[in-house]
Amino acid sequence: MKQRRKPVADPKVLGAELRERRKSLGKTLTEIAEITSVNVGQLSRFENGQMKRDGGNLQKLLATLQKLEAANSPSQSQSVVERFAAIIKRSNRHAEAATAFVDALERLM
Numbered sequence: 001m002k003q004r005r006k007p008v009a010d011p012k013v014l015g016a017e018l019r020e021r022r023k024s025l026g027k028t029l030t031e032i033a034e035i036t037s038v039n040v041g042q043l044s045r046f047e048n049g050q051m052k053r054d055g056g057n058l059q060k061l062l063a064t065l066q067k068l069e070a071a072n073s074p075s076q077s078q079s080v081v082e083r084f085a086a087i088i089k090r091s092n093r094h095a096e097a098a099t100a101f102v103d104a105l106e107r108l109m
Contacts, residue, residue, distance in 0.1 A: 012049035018061065019047040025068050035068075036060045 009017075022032055029047075033040040038057045046058060088095045 010049070011051045014051070015047045015049035018065070021065050021069070022047075025065070025072060027068070032061065032064065036064045 022029070029040050029043050032038075033043055036043075036057070038060055042057055043061065046061060051058060084098065088098045
């Protein structure tokens with residue numbers, strides 16, 4: 001007998017969480033619509049708990065919010081900077097390797 005899957009969360013609760021995350025990032029619905037290529041009206045419906053099963057646009061929204069949050073997280077980037085600084089201080093050889101690494105990254109850009 002096939003069991004029905006229960007919803008993970010109440011759509012209204014999920015919508016409220018989406019709105020809160022967007023606002024905490026300082027983004028408007030219009031800005032998120034431009035980033036995701038999802039219609040403002042659909043984004044508004046998501047935030048009001050009106051979800052569809054297919055979820056392609058919902059997945060775009062969730063991925064975008066996750067990327068924006070990661071980009072705004074100073075703790076991760078600060079940790080990388082601190083680790084890099086510590087490596088450079090170890091020895092001249094480490095500093096030379098770090099410089100070569102940065103030069104290679106710049107050439108890729």
